[in-house]
Amino acid sequence: MADTRVKICGLTRPEDVAAVAAAGARYAGFVFFPKSPRNLSVAAARDLALLAPVGLAKVALVVNPTDDLLDEITRAVPLDMIQLHGSESPERVAEVRARWGLPVMKAVGVAGAEDLDRLTVYQQVADQILVDAKPPKGADLPGGNGLAFDWRLIAGRRWSRPWMLAGGLTPDNVARAVAMTGAAQVDVSSGVESAPGVKDAAMIARFVAAAMEAEAPPRL
Numbered sequence: 025m026a027d028t029r030v031k032i033c034g035l036t037r038p039e040d041v042a043a044v045a046a047a048g049a050r051y052a053g054f055v056f057f058p059k060s061p062r063n064l065s066v067a068a069a070r071d072l073a074l075l076a077p078v079g080l081a082k083v084a085l086v087v088n089p090t091d092d093l094l095d096e097i098t099r100a101v102p103l104d105m106i107q108l109h110g111s112e113s114p115e116r117v118a119e120v121r122a123r124w125g126l127p128v129m130k131a132v133g134v135a136g137a138e139d140l141d142r143l144t145v146y147q148q149v150a151d152q153i154l155v156d157a158k159p160p161k162g163a164d165l166p167g168g169n170g171l172a173f174d175w176r177l178i179a180g181r182r183w184s185r186p187w188m189l190a191g192g193l194t195p196d197n198v199a200r201a202v203a204m205t206g207a208a209q210v211d212v213s214s215g216v217e218s219a220p221g222v223k224d225a226a227m228i229a230r231f232v233a234a235a236m237e238a239e240a241p242p243r244l
């Protein structure tokens with residue numbers, strides 16, 4: 025059994041927080057990106073974050089955030105991590121980490137072998153890496169599109185930092201994804217929704233159980 029740590033991203037309602045905690049997920053993600061169907065106001069995110077029990081880490085997902093937005097979010101919302109999901113440079117990742125004093129997870133989009141060098145670059149500055157599918161050209165959202173990449177690209181890769189697998193994961197494919205990539209952590213948004221932005225408690229429970237029960241390859 026892999027005992028995979030799960031992040032459920034894009035919670036919008038109190039019952040989502042309860043479902044995520046009950047299922048045994050380890051991270052809850054709150055999205056601050058106006059184009060997303062999961063977008064939250066800072067006040068709404070604060071209310072949800074205050075409901076999270078001890079042991080459920082609260083993650084703010086932001087896309088190329090301004091300093092003012094980060095100030096506003098971090099002053100109001102009790103957080104455990106910042107997820108940078110835009111085109112932030114390595115220098116900006118290091119700056120956010122130093123200035124706001126929270127661990128930073130940097131999302132890196134992967135579509136082909138040419139994207140893998142960026143994983144190495146960002147591992148030098150971020151606390152964690154989120155390996156996601158690259159969004160299609162012209163997509164409104166840089167993530168949360170329900171798209172997977174070819175997991176064989178990262179199978180057997182050696183990592184110098186903790187990382188999470190994301191992109192198009194569902195209760196039906198997460199065990200295969202863990203078995204193929206050896207991911208110790210996985211992240212999902214649209215794969216546990218009944219409609220865009222609407223989380224489904226039964227799907228969340230099924231996803232977490234499948235991820236935790238997956239057979240992982242030996243971690244050397």
Ligand SMILES: O=C(O)c1ccccc1N[C@@H]1O[C@H](COP(=O)(O)O)[C@@H](O)[C@H]1O
Pocket residue numbers: 033034053055057060061062085087109156165166167168169170171190191192193211212213214215
């Ligand atoms: O979920 C969103 O709306 C979102 C918006 C902007 C950037 C990232 C977003 N989500 C992240 O993308 C991954 C993959 O999503 P999915 O499971 O393929 O739908 C998700 O885990 C979030 O971290």
